[in-house]
Amino acid sequence: MLPSHAVALSEExxxxxxxxxxxxxxxxxxxxxxxxxxxxxxxDGQAIHVVxxxxxxxxxxxxxxxxxxxxxxxxxxxxxxxxxxxxxxxxDQVSTPRSMLERIATTPGxxxxxxxxxxxxxxxxxPMD
Amino acid sequence: MSVCKSCPWTRxxxxxxxxxxxxxxxxxxxxxxxxxxxxTLQLHGFISQAWVVSDHNRFFGPSSEDQGSxxxxxxxxxxxxxxxxxxxxxxxxxxxxxxxxxxxxxxELDHGVFDYQAYADATTRIGTQIGRFKNPFxxxxxxxxxxxxxxxxxxxxxxxxxRTRSLGLAADGIAVYGEKRIxxxxxxxxxxxxxxxxxDDVSATLGLDGHPGxxxxxxxxxxxxxxxxxxxxxxxxxxxxxxxxxxESSLPGLNDGQMRFQPWILSLQYDQEFWTLTTxxxxxxxxxxxxxxxxxDFDIAGESWYVQYLRRFHRDWQWLLRYDVLxxxxxxxxxxxxxxxxxxxxxxxxxxxxxxxLQWRAHPRLLxxxxxxxxxxxxxxxxxxxxxxxxxxxxNMWLFQASWRF
Numbered sequence: 375m376l377p378s379h380a381v382a383l384s385e386e387x388x389x390x391x392x393x394x395x396x397x398x399x400x401x402x403x404x405x406x407x408x409x410x411x412x413x414x415x416x417x418d419g420q421a422i423h424v425v426x427x428x429x430x431x432x433x434x435x436x437x438x439x440x441x442x443x444x445x446x447x448x449x450x451x452x453x454x455x456x457x458x459x460x461x462x463x464x465x466d467q468v469s470t471p472r473s474m475l476e477r478i479a480t481t482p483g484x485x486x487x488x489x490x491x492x493x494x495x496x497x498x499x500x501p502m503d
Numbered sequence: 504m505s506v507c508k509s510c511p512w513t514r515x516x517x518x519x520x521x522x523x524x525x526x527x528x529x530x531x532x533x534x535x536x537x538x539x540x541x542x543t544l545q546l547h548g549f550i551s552q553a554w555v556v557s558d559h560n561r562f563f564g565p566s567s568e569d570q571g572s573x574x575x576x577x578x579x580x581x582x583x584x585x586x587x588x589x590x591x592x593x594x595x596x597x598x599x600x601x602x603x604x605x606x607x608x609x610x611e612l613d614h615g616v617f618d619y620q621a622y623a624d625a626t627t628r629i630g631t632q633i634g635r636f637k638n639p640f641x642x643x644x645x646x647x648x649x650x651x652x653x654x655x656x657x658x659x660x661x662x663x664x665x666r667t668r669s670l671g672l673a674a675d676g677i678a679v680y681g682e683k684r685i686x687x688x689x690x691x692x693x694x695x696x697x698x699x700x701x702x703d704d705v706s707a708t709l710g711l712d713g714h715p716g717x718x719x720x721x722x723x724x725x726x727x728x729x730x731x732x733x734x735x736x737x738x739x740x741x742x743x744x745x746x747x748x749x750x751e752s753s754l755p756g757l758n759d760g761q762m763r764f765q766p767w768i769l770s771l772q773y774d775q776e777f778w779t780l781t782t783x784x785x786x787x788x789x790x791x792x793x794x795x796x797x798x799x800d801f802d803i804a805g806e807s808w809y810v811q812y813l814r815r816f817h818r819d820w821q822w823l824l825r826y827d828v829l830x831x832x833x834x835x836x837x838x839x840x841x842x843x844x845x846x847x848x849x850x851x852x853x854x855x856x857x858x859x860x861l862q863w864r865a866h867p868r869l870l871x872x873x874x875x876x877x878x879x880x881x882x883x884x885x886x887x888x889x890x891x892x893x894x895x896x897x898x899n900m901w902l903f904q905a906s907w908r909f
């Protein structure tokens with residue numbers, strides 16, 4: 375298990391969405407708002423369904439820092455403030471890349487992230503500007 | 504928290520929470536609205552218990568007595584659901600005691616809102632909240648009772664003190680929010696109008712508690728504009744409010760009067776991976792007007808500020824250092840005038856608090872904290888626990904807190 379995990383760590387991280395999401399590209403700014411749970415709908419009006427891995431998971435940490443350019447503690451605080459002030463909700467959490475893929479593939483409007491090696495045709499990869 | 508006499512909202516709020524739940528569980532939401540409405544139901548909650556020990560002065564219970572005080576407890580439960588892509592229903596019940604009476608634990612509706620997002624595109628969001636909404640005041644007010652959102656057990660008391668807590672907490676009315684993202688950063692604004700909750704804490708602070716009569720809330724206003732750098736590393740906010748109330752006297756010889764509370768807060772934060780520097784500055788105008796009797800009317804401006812450095816020194820550990828200053832009346836910084844008028848010792852008009860805190864996230868759901876305060880002055884010490892003449896100018900306080908969430 376360990377070696378393949380180590381390989382996955384260095385692999386490219388991709389933003390993935392459910393095929394129903396009509397989104398060709400996404401800006402980093404928009405992605406930040408989406409994962410901070412501050413953007414509730416896609417431009418086509420569909421509800422956004424954010425899926426993340428736990429705080430402290432290396433993939434979550436890499437995605438947050440390298441792709442979004444923010445820190446995990448900032449996202450966590452943003453979610454807590456929304457949840458406990460009645461201004462928003464928390465994201466869905468999954469603990470493995472396989473469950474991430476499964477959740478994104480089966481949930482309309484879903485968005486998440488995954489290492490390139492896990493991607494299959496049931497999800498859509500969205501390039502980030 | 505004592506029971507709010509002027510608003511029957513607590514019961515209404517409980518009904519709202521129940522109807523949200525029953526609608527969802529009944530499946531009604533599924534058929535009429537969205538297919539996945541049921542999937543959007545979220546339940547969250549927390550329970551926090553503190554132990555407060557002080558050498559002098561009572562803070563949140565008998566902290567200066569033998570065993571210290573265990574009378575600082577916060578319990579909350581909230582539910583939210585999105586029955587439609589542009590609608591969020593959210594409500595939270597809060598049970599809190601901070602010294603005072605056991606009765607204060609009675610659960611109350613903390614917030615209960617119907618949130619409608621009226622417009623959204625890739626960079627813009629405009630919506631409204633109707634119901635009991637949390638006041639966006641400074642960085643911490645909206646979630647001031649949730650330990651996991653606080654950098655320390657006690658928020659800087661110069662700004663987030665308990666004395667007039669009920670006034671600023673939430674309002675029953677309508678708020679409008681907007682958010683715009685441009686490459687330069689994110690701009691957010693929220694304005695609200697509604698009736699705040701006025702509990703006994705306010706009357707006591709204004710010196711009206713000795714009089715037979717009631718302080719009732721009138722329409723009040725709150726607003727906040729906030730700027731956030733795209734990386735979230737820098738945040739600035741300006742919050743302002745005008746809180747109005749009427750004192751209805753039932754004492755012959757004392758007529759009705761008006762209360763006006765106008766706070767402003769400037770908030771700045773610089774946030775890095777391993778450290779965060781935060782500062783807030785507030786000015787509060789408080790006035791009682793229209794009383795014929797001498798010595799009841801007043802119009803003063805108070806001032807507060809703090810600087811706080813927080814260091815994340817290990818994955819689950821952080822420490823904090825903060826210096827926090829309160830001046831109750833800018834025209835009487837030393838408290839000489841207060842003492843001359845016979846309203847207690849001069850040190851009751853200010854407080855300078857040096858605090859050092861430590862937090863450990865022992866588990867994603869468990870937060871353990873401790874902190875030490877060295878305080879000069881009693882400006883934010885809750886009145887209920889301390890007769891002014893028996894307070895000490897210099898005092899020390901230790902706090903320990905365990906908080907669990909789900």
